[in-house]
Amino acid sequence: QVQLRESGPGLVKPSETLSLTCNVSGYSMSRGYYWGWIRQSPGKGLEWIGNIYHSGPTYYNPSLRSRVTMSVDKSKNQFSMRLTSVTAADTAVYFCARGVYYAGSGSYHESWGRGTLVSVSS
Amino acid sequence: ETLLTQSPGTLSLSPGERATLSCRASQAINSNYLAWYQQRPGQAPRLLIYAASTRAAGIPDRFSGSGTGTDFTLTVSRLEPEDFAQYYCQQYGISPQTFGQGTKVEMK
Numbered sequence: 001q002v003q004l005r006e007s008g009p010g011l012v013k014p015s016e017t018l019s020l021t022c023n024v025s026g027y028s029m030s031r032g033y034y035w036g037w038i039r040q041s042p043g044k045g046l047e048w049i050g051n052i053y054h055s056g057p058t059y060y061n062p063s064l065r066s067r068v069t070m071s072v073d074k075s076k077n078q079f080s081m082r083l084t085s086v087t088a089a090d091t092a093v094y095f096c097a098r099g100v101y102y103a104g105s106g107s108y109h110e111s112w113g114r115g116t117l118v119s120v121s122s
Numbered sequence: 123e124t125l126l127t128q129s130p131g132t133l134s135l136s137p138g139e140r141a142t143l144s145c146r147a148s149q150a151i152n153s154n155y156l157a158w159y160q161q162r163p164g165q166a167p168r169l170l171i172y173a174a175s176t177r178a179a180g181i182p183d184r185f186s187g188s189g190t191g192t193d194f195t196l197t198v199s200r201l202e203p204e205d206f207a208q209y210y211c212q213q214y215g216i217s218p219q220t221f222g223q224g225t226k227v228e229m230k
Contacts, residue, residue: 045210045221045222045223045224046167046210046212046221047221048218048219048220048221059217061218062218063218095166095167100172102153102155102214102215104217105152105153105155105214105215105216105217105219106155106213106214106215106216106217106218106219107214107219108155108157108169108172108212108214109157109159109167109169109212110169110172110178110179111169112166112167112168113166114165114166115166
């Protein structure tokens with residue numbers, strides 16, 4: 001059974017870059033599925049950030065596209081996310097997830113990590 | 123982007139009762155690409171239903187989904203103690219995918 005676990009700093013300063021990694025176990029990312037990030041904050045609820053396929057195609061939420069980058073490291077069976085120029089509005093619990101993606105539309109998320117709280121504050 | 127409005131905001135019920143949760147979209151969802159998730163406090167969301175009516179693996183058959191177009195429903199036929207939680211709908215038929223604001227099912 002696939003398991004996902006997020007890791008990264010719990011505190012980031014405003015204007016800096018938030019970097020998170022999701023370690024995948026129990027399933028080889030190279031076999032398929034899309035891999036994504038979703039965040040949850042009291043103010044905005046659940047918000048999809050983006051998805052990446054093991055071979056590289058990425059799909060980002062237009063509201064974050066100018067600031068987000070995702071990548072895959074197949075040798076480590078993990079994927080990562082970078083969000084630049086963060087503000088207090090980026091404070092949230094960040095989840096990584098495995099998704100079933102439909103071309104031209106989006107994905108549902110069938111397995112989730114436990115989430116990691118990231119606070120943006122000086 | 124597509125707005126999903128869930129109602130009611132809170133549902134107060136007793137174990138054994140039937141729960142009916144609504145999710146209304148601001149535009150018709152392509153191919154009924156609508157999912158439902160359950161979230162308990164301190165936990166990640168858990169996929170219950172996808173494609174509007176298909177139960178995810180391991181989900182009890184007391185959970186059922188229905189609907190098409192802009193109106194979707196999640197029904198829990200008989201509430202078990204572990205079903206008292208927050209529920210979210212998500213559409214993935216129109217990019218960008220979006221989530222509803224949630225319905226809390228609380229014990230009366």
